[in-house]
Amino acid sequence: MFPESMVNQLRSSLRGPLLCPGNENYDAARTLPNAMIDRRPGAIARCAGVADVMACVRIAREHDLLVAVRGGGHSLPGKSVCDGGLVIDLGLMKGIRVDPVRRTVRAETGVKLGEFDRETQAFGLATTQGVVPTVGMAGLTLGGGWGQLHGKYGLAIDNVIGADVVMADGGMLTANRNENADLFWGIRGGSGNFGVVTSLEFRLHEVNGVFGGAVFYAPDKAKEVLKYWREFAAESPDELVTQGGSLHLPDVGPVFGIAPCYCGAVAAGEELLKPLRKFAPPVADLLGPMSYTQIQSMFEPFFPPGRYVYTKSNFMKELSDEAIDTMVEFVAKSPSPYTFAPFLEHWNGEATRVAPTDTAFPHRQHTWDFMAWSMWTNRADTEKNVQWTRECWGAMKPHLVAGSYGNYASDEGEETARAAYGINYDHLVELKNKYDPTNFFRLNHNIKPGTARQATGAA
Numbered sequence: 001m002f003p004e005s006m007v008n009q010l011r012s013s014l015r016g017p018l019l020c021p022g023n024e025n026y027d028a029a030r031t032l033p034n035a036m037i038d039r040r041p042g043a044i045a046r047c048a049g050v051a052d053v054m055a056c057v058r059i060a061r062e063h064d065l066l067v068a069v070r071g072g073g074h075s076l077p078g079k080s081v082c083d084g085g086l087v088i089d090l091g092l093m094k095g096i097r098v099d100p101v102r103r104t105v106r107a108e109t110g111v112k113l114g115e116f117d118r119e120t121q122a123f124g125l126a127t128t129q130g131v132v133p134t135v136g137m138a139g140l141t142l143g144g145g146w147g148q149l150h151g152k153y154g155l156a157i158d159n160v161i162g163a164d165v166v167m168a169d170g171g172m173l174t175a176n177r178n179e180n181a182d183l184f185w186g187i188r189g190g191s192g193n194f195g196v197v198t199s200l201e202f203r204l205h206e207v208n209g210v211f212g213g214a215v216f217y218a219p220d221k222a223k224e225v226l227k228y229w230r231e232f233a234a235e236s237p238d239e240l241v242t243q244g245g246s247l248h249l250p251d252v253g254p255v256f257g258i259a260p261c262y263c264g265a266v267a268a269g270e271e272l273l274k275p276l277r278k279f280a281p282p283v284a285d286l287l288g289p290m291s292y293t294q295i296q297s298m299f300e301p302f303f304p305p306g307r308y309v310y311t312k313s314n315f316m317k318e319l320s321d322e323a324i325d326t327m328v329e330f331v332a333k334s335p336s337p338y339t340f341a342p343f344l345e346h347w348n349g350e351a352t353r354v355a356p357t358d359t360a361f362p363h364r365q366h367t368w369d370f371m372a373w374s375m376w377t378n379r380a381d382t383e384k385n386v387q388w389t390r391e392c393w394g395a396m397k398p399h400l401v402a403g404s405y406g407n408y409a410s411d412e413g414e415e416t417a418r419a420a421y422g423i424n425y426d427h428l429v430e431l432k433n434k435y436d437p438t439n440f441f442r443l444n445h446n447i448k449p450g451t452a453r454q455a456t457g458a459a
């Protein structure tokens, strides 16, 4: 519990509501979609605007409070809520303005992906965001941002052209190519390490419908599917993004699926994806033309809030025959029917042409991102699901590089963070020393100030 004087100071400094233990809505506001996380902050500031964020930072600094920053709340390790500290909750900051002439959008950082896509698609425009509409636009973007358009248009960060950031002293900086360019570099992959980003501006692209969906095969075909997919993906044009793996379909049972999205001309996409429907008999074929917002909501039913979630993920050295053999051993073996594992994302095209040091996100050279994404519904099943996830990932380890996409990591620690920032780690430490030398913003994939040394295992 915060002392009453501090609560009064916070409350009188904010335009948005402050929720403390015992207040109505406090429990809802401290709850993250991942049921593994159960923390009780001293207060949750539901910020109404930039001034509220600035006030929170100043007061938290004055009282030496631990601070968590919450956008969409989907942090897998639960970094957006803390025990005892102050949560700066941006969820009410939903301002978004599309400029259809310049083809840009400026969005406040409480915006979720579904909201973002809806506003930009109203103008026939879009930019890369992730594939589950309830995820926060900012948390996803600041870590990198992989999605259906990354092959053609790059990661979410590759489309960011500006940001407003409330810094550790409570002041605000604008970051873009010309102003505070080092900060602009750092927030594009450096997650929340440098401040609270209150709005982001993106470049937009014309996207008028896609061809995609999913094809599902029997699990015992997984080896054949993986080998075929490997060859097929190697020839992918930039417009085509694929992901897939082992999952359960309601009313069908275990399947091995590939979910493609082709963002070029619909007829070309249909032609291109024909072989996926033919090389092995699908148990279900949900491919077709659809709107961009339709394909962007396709995964939502698989990720309802309130499930227990534990993930392990790293980029792969290569999708070798040996790696495929190992993956196949785990297909349809998860103790939970809600799990996506083993699962792969194909990283291709524009996102992989950016140099590793051009943005703070370094992993541009890898083609396959491996993940074991476990979800279950009963707390009592936690141990067996976590253990299975670790076994699956452990068996794959010889085929994985040390580096991971930080946004997919449940387990953290200094070495994981170092490997996630890879070749950019030392540069990020320099920036941290400059912009947040006391590590005020530390509930994130943390870059500790003053500890620069060449990261190992980035390859």
Ligand SMILES: Cc1cc2nc3c(=O)[nH]c(=O)nc-3n(C[C@H](O)[C@H](O)[C@H](O)COP(=O)(O)OP(=O)(O)OC[C@H]3O[C@@H](n4cnc5c(N)ncnc54)[C@H](O)[C@@H]3O)c2cc1C
Binding pocket: 069, 070, 071, 072, 073, 074, 075, 076, 078, 079, 080, 090, 109, 129, 130, 131, 132, 134, 135, 136, 137, 138, 139, 140, 141, 142, 143, 144, 145, 146, 147, 191, 192, 193, 195, 196, 197, 198, 303, 407, 408, 443, 444, 445
């Ligand atoms: C169901 C699901 C689907 C996903 N799909 C994808 C996908 O398709 N592609 C992909 O790339 N990733 C995906 N992810 C990973 C996702 O990018 C991360 O979990 C991301 O951190 C979620 O952002 P959030 O705003 O929802 O989370 P939050 O928990 O609100 O934020 C996560 C962290 O980001 C930082 N942060 C958030 N907002 C700000 C801000 N405004 N200023 C400073 N720091 C901030 C904070 O450190 C915070 O702890 C998915 C995750 C889940 C759970």
